[in-house]
Amino acid sequence: NTRTDADLSAAVQNALQALLPQIREEIREEIREEFRTGSGSSNVGGNPPPVTIHTW
Template identity: 90%
Template sequence: MFWFYNRLIISFSRSRQMVNTRIDADLSAAVQNALQTLLPQIREEIREEFR
């Protein structure tokens, strides 16, 4: 999970000419919160898929 999250943030940051660290911090927190919220659902779907 954290590998994907880190790659997403790095990719987004590199795609812009100027890096605004405040926006990056806000984006980082938002992505992390979203992934943490979705993680239980993702785990359940994976369990169901491989039963």
């Protein structure tokens, strides 16, 4: 059972190593897109950002 755990761990490591560069590139592209469009997706439609309401 220990060997299969080690094999699984190695497989997960290999998958992460393969996927990380692609994920990083997608995140970078998303950030570039938000800078290019100005306010980005946080303020669509010109509405003011939501106000936090504190309740006691």
